[in-house]
Amino acid sequence: MGGPRRRGVLGLAALLTAGGVAFAGVGTAQAADSAVTAAGTAHSAVTGAGTFAAPKKKLKLGAKGKTVVLLQKRLAELGYRPGKADGRYGGSTLTAIWAFQKVNGIKPTSTISSRTWNALEAPKAPRILVKNGKPTRAEVNLSTQIMVMYVQGVPKLITHISSGSGIPYCETTTWQGKSQRFCGSARTPTGNYKTTWRRSGWHKSYLGQLYNPIFFNGGIAFHGALSVPLYPASHGCVRLPMNVAQALPAMLGKGVPVHVRGGFKR
Structure with missing residues (x-):
């Protein structure tokens, strides 16, 4: 996030x-x-x-x-x-x-x-993370900080991302009308998930503003952000460039598999 x-x-x-x-x-x-x-x-x-x-x-x-x-x-x-x-x-x-x-x-x-x-x-194709995955799926490579959206087996969208920083955090923010303090570990867990709910435009979460979020693991989502640096920097979500976050909702429906693999080495 x-x-x-x-x-x-x-x-x-x-x-x-x-x-x-x-x-x-x-x-x-x-x-x-x-x-x-x-x-x-x-x-x-x-x-x-x-x-x-x-x-x-x-x-x-x-x-x-x-x-x-x-x-x-x-x-x-x-x-x-x-x-x-x-x-x-x-x-x-x-x-x-x-x-x-x-x-x-x-x-x-x-x-x-x-x-x-x-x-x-003479470009290379992105490395496939799940060999027997569904033809339409999203793959997140934490090692390279890349997300690939496959549609009927073809990589239709390949994008730079910034995932969870892995650093413990504590944030004080106003949430539901009250000042609250949230602590956690800024991790993007590996595993196999499916997309669930989403919001259009800017969505205020307890850890910040998310643009066009598509959730796939509890409170972890793909979302647009104004800062998508060359290192993991989020609270756990998968940050996307804003123009990618505008295009992704039309491609990534509900219940679509999301596979998260790897780990970023600093």
Whole structure:
């Protein structure tokens, strides 16, 4: 949930302002062919192999122009959420770049250099955490701080996240008209869950404001936040960039499996 923890790593409040996701009854051979076709379709949806020629022009946060448009369109094609293809390299595009870089084994940075451009030409698919999971599901990788939303087996949304910091906390806040003190451990537990209730717009919880929260483990939810830094910083929820939190509710319905795996190493 809410509560940003301050560090020397760039948060997104300012950046977001600057910036503005066995076959039953089928013979064995036919099932195998269908499985290969489905896997190939999913892989192609992520890699877009042979469809992109990178300009190799170095870009920095704040850049504008046609090369940024090309970057934004490529990220969107691969399932990332850079925001509108408006030619402005702002906060939404930055978080999409972070997600892409992490999936491709590149240290997250705001600078788009040759290594990132090369990866955009031949990208890797995100690592599948649950091999026999439902075709439509959400997977949260705490180790890489990535969430992937699969729709019918295809990764339709890949995003940078910030999960629970793991640090014990005590917060004093006004809740239900009374000043109350809450203490706990800011953890995002691993396990298998399902989405439950949700709210549209800003929702006030006892630990802060959550944008478009979708709950999946008690009081733990996916939600938009103005700060989604490059380290776990929440009280336990899975923070999302604001533009991702706007898109996710239409994709992630009630009762959809959510799998949380891994652990962040500092």
